[in-house]
Amino acid sequence: MGRINRRQVVKAGLGVIGLAASSKFSFAVAQREEPLRIGVVLSYSGPYARLGQEITRGMELYLERVNLQAGGRRIQLLKEDEEADPAVALRKVRKLVEQDRVDLLAGIILSSSAYAIRDYVNEKQIPLIIANAFANGITRERRSPYIFRTSISSWQQHYPMGAWVVKNIGKKVFLLALDYAFGKEATAAFKESFLQAGGEVVAEVYSPLGSTDYSAVISRIAAARPEGVHAVLSGSDAVIFMRQFAQFGLNRTVQLAVSGEVTDETVLEAIGEAALGAKSGNHWVYTLNNTANKEFIQAYRKKYGGVPNHFAVRGYDAMQFIVNAVQDVQGDVSNKRKLLEAFKRAKIISPRGFVQMDPETNNATQRVYAREVARVDGLITNKLIADLGIIRDPGK
Amino acid sequence: MMGWLPQVVRLRKIHPGVLALRASLIGFLLLPLAFKGYFLYLATEAALLGLAAVALSFLLGHGGIPSLGQAAFLGLGGYAVGLAIREGLPLGLGLLLAPVVAGAYGILSGLFVFRTQGIFVLMLTLAFGQMVYSAAYKWTSLTGGDDGLSLSQLSVNPVFLHVGAVSALAVAISILRYLLRTPYGKTFEAIRQSEEKARSLGIAAFWHKLLAYTVAAALTGLAGGGLALHRTFVSPHDLFWLTSVVLMVMVLLGGSRGLWGGAFGAILYTFIQAWVSSFTELWGLFVGLLLIFTVLFAREGLWPILERRLGGGNAGP
């Protein structure tokens, strides 16, 4: 008797381990009174950890305004860390869709992650609201009826700056960008208008994502002696570049005309004084005087303190967009066609001012501004210097 | 002719307990076919990583070769399949290319690695593995660099992929176990025990180890190819040496000798890691503690303990 039941015990034991792991996977079918489950995939580690944190803050800030309700259903956020790695983003999205049975997906910081999950999301027909990833292709050649972008495309944010820089900074500019989808697209968009306006590219250098030392690039800039530098960096890369730029004393001799990502308040907070005077193009500026912006800044500072930034704005708007659409269909997300119609029609009152979803490209049409780093209300942030008009992504 | 040694040669009667245990291991892997979705996804991942772990277990447990560069072969296999499909080659050719490419790098790096002995082998395999990582990360035109390589345009039916993975694992284990009973395998074990003695008998230890290293590299490449199909994405991050350490943890957890341990360790690790990482992102801490525990307390791994407890003492080699 001893030998037999031992074998059963082990086999059962192996089975239990399997089930224990799988019991985590609930297979409940979404009913009406079930909470609306939104899978949020952002970077909570690696070079973009702070960005993920700020976007989540923006989302939660807006949810508080509507006390977590949309169309009569409670909203539940299931957060997953994409670890700034496209393969991980895909794995986590797959887990949220197949295991946690989420109704909607939101988030995605990295353009390469957006490209990686695009086909899967399209095939599974789960609406995805992109709160950050700039990749042009998501709303162009790889457009999907299920994917909407409420932030901005690389082209929209960087194209207008080209001409502006030639007029206000100078003709000879050194181009630096991160060596992945976002960096390349943004630089191409900037060059498009910059060269048309008669600008001259002194050098074009790409550096790897998440590198911890920019001294080599900075010594090249010092030697090239350009009139201006157009840098497309974000997260830690932006922080390290700006600090070493000041350490090398370049901020005395070379003008900075960079992507909005580089002069975001999360970066300025880490660098401080060294960034004063740097110019950039962005779809949000701290000093925009519209009621939505005032309300947002006041709510953010009350709840989190510190300086509000455009990542929080993007999270805030993305959630506003979702709540608006879900309200439109009274919380019934099961009818996909109706839900997609609601998303196309959704309007939001954004701290950025005028923002509207372009039904043809599923990308948000919005204003872009030129701004300069300055001390405002005792904070190191950006002040508006020019409105570059309403910019619509051409979609092709 | 062999009558004089009756009890030596006949195929040793494997104890029923041990046989049942191994059957339940394979059974466990086929179980998820009943549940679709994420559970099946994890099981396929476990089977494929199991194949790579078995290859490492063959090297480490039987050859005494501590390799921290297996992630490179995994990656080479993945990129081989990914690029083959991107160029429109048939899937079969891609899966054939994976072990060939990985095996070739095995030979190339082995030529350097086996010029040294002992702990330097570990350091060199680690360095050569990182060479592939940095190439994959930087050679954006070929590998897509940090954006990775997506194979989404090809959809392999998950069930078919899973059965393929599990059978590949089972076939690999039986082939390698048979190999260990042939002169080639016995010599491989002999070299681990005393390379000096083996060479004094006329055995060219350098080439022998290089051949085994290449076989293991090819098997790991095949597993890498399978993973590329499974994840429909290949990213340089999987080639970082931490993946090699994870494979090492699987082998040590399961038990480095007997090859079954490697497969068991892979299953255990994959499911525990998925479970842990769902409620904390500190799974690295978990892996570290697991490694320290295994090294200090369960030196020959959990599987032999199971087999011994169940098989009434004479665990298979």
Added chain:
Amino acid sequence: MPALKVERVSKAFGGLLALAEVDLEVAPGERRAVIGPNGAGKSTLFKIIAGELQPTRGRVYLQGRPVSGLPQERVARMGLARTFQKSTAFGELTVWENVALAWKAARGQERDFLNPLVPEEEVRAVLERVALLPRAEEKAGNLSHGEKRQLEIAMALVQKPQVLLLDEPLAGLSGAERERMGCLIRELDRNTTVLLVEHDLDYALAFADRVAVLHYGQIVAEGTPEAIRENPVVQEIYVGKPEEAPRGNLDSSASRPKVLEAVGISAGYGSMRVLHQVSLEVNQGEVVALLGRNGMGKTTLMSTLMGLLPLQKGEVRLEGRPLGLLPPYARAELGLALVPQGRQMFEGLTVEKELRMAAWGRKGTWTMERVLDVFPRLGERLKTPSRALSGGEQQMVAIARALLRNPRIVLMDEPTEGLSPLMVRQVAEVVRALKAEGETVLLAEQNVKMALSVADRVYILEHGEIVWEGRPQEATGAILHRYLGL
């Protein structure tokens, strides 16, 4: 055409010349023995022939084909089989698997991955020949030391070599095992050429057709066993200069406190038991000599006393205190100091640093100044790296190092090994000076004449057992001949 030819082979390790212009020729089927004291270069020559080491100059021919420079496995493939001094086998494989592997390797089939390894008839025959058939399925690791030696011989024989190299096959074997191994080697078929390197003078002379005597890296004598036994040069190497020197004359009756006492100690390397129930004692102010031919266990005893080797049975007491399994540094703290065999200078340290390191933290009569008085030569060489010194000078450093520990007792392991006769006399002078200063010394020595000239009491060690004890005067010619083969 000679089966094996060694032509003007030299080998240098750093400054030291281990082999100088050695010539050796072994005819096919001949049984050649190479004998010589420790440090004479026997194992270096053996490794060069087997391909484990490359000669600095000169060449080695196997059946006329040059083999020096080839890797070990190629030389083995060309028909040369060898055994190892510390016998090694594949412990986790069974006995028959070890032999089967050797057989497959000899026929180049070790890469066969199709059919499983099975015991062939040749394997059975060889196992029967070395009387290991009943142990065929045993794991090689579980064999006794003697059985492992037999397995090694079986693995060599199954390869059917042209030339068989045997490295001290009888070392560490006791009574019955020595007999069995001895006749096993004697009964090797005549057409295999055998080169035997052996400490045991009697067995070597009995076994070999011709004998070569290696000393100080050179062949000093070669010929038939009978000629070698009578050869005065060999006598001197094995016994030391037969000049008359004053015998130690300390009266042993005076009641002197016991400094060091060993009671029934057994020790060895792994499964190889070298010392069997050895007991001895050294009293305050005495110089006790431990005599015995090479390989009888002198160095094993000294290493065990110093704690470098684990004690398997018995007990060692220092001034009545049992030392148990204390590690060497603890014993050094308590007052034991070792002058190691081969002197063991530290790489990268100068003479001054070696001495300062030893003296660090040890107060007492022996200070740097006093040591430099006793060894003036070292005074001039303080700044030179210790490994660059000559053999004699290194010996002085080793002794000075031990003295600077201000020890209760100095253990000297073969201090005259490899030294020129002039240096041997100087070492004897030093030992006498130490005795005059009241130091206690346990001297393990192969040079009998030197030892007798300085010792107050003498032990003779044979095959790991104390076979005689007494005062130097009582060590008559008969005793010396019986135990030390003089």
Added chain:
Amino acid sequence: MALLLLIQLLNSLAFGMLLFLLALGLSLIFGVARVVNLAHGAFYLLGAYLGLALTQALGSFWVSLLLVPLLVGLLGVSVERLLLRGLHGRELEQVLLTIGLGFVLADLLRAWFGASIRSVPPPAELSGPLILGPLIYPKYPLFVLATGLLLFLLVRLILARTPFGIQVRAVTTDPAMASSLGIRPTRVSLATFGLGSALAGLGGVVGAPLIALAPGLDAQMTLFALIVVVIGGLGRIEGAFFGALLVGFVDGFGRLFFPQVAMFLIFALMALVLALRPEGLLGRRGT
């Protein structure tokens, strides 16, 4: 162009010295305790984060410059005594244990200090550029350069002159004989483990303003230290020094001229050295 080369030369020298601090610790620990400490990068990262925290808490970079190496050294000693002592003589198990330790440390740091990347400002008196005629170069990397050189001379002096230094070299070449002369190998290897870890901690504090702190940096630095030790050869302090300089140059100028393949060049260099001399440029065959 010459200005660019000069700037990059200084950058490479500074990075080289940082690698030297790291590789020296690793080489000492392996030389004496015979352990390849793959948690070395984690000790570096611990030193960096502790430096950051203490500088903020105590308000002085210099105090944390002294305090952090002591703390990390203590950790090294306790690791050797608690975890590694039991595995004496089993090289592979010891290496695997250090890998596990590295994982644990890295994740604890991430949990404690957060996962975002921190760029540490240099101390006030060392921040900002130094103007030497045409050359504008930040002061801080020069400080790192000076620290590295100072350490090289200091440790060489300790190893050559002091009793502890001689004991370390004796135990490195012949532990048994050293023990017979009353030197306790276990105590020497404990002290060396502490010294090696302290050097890694020092590297962390000194390196943080030079290279930003991020999760994953530990694995990167362990790899760099390994490559320097493999190239420079083990057992001799000069090996770690020249190995570090060489890797610093290849990395610095590699990133300047062919940024795409910089990392690859370092591996190519290593493979080349190993093909010619498996024991490394200055290593001894014996160790």
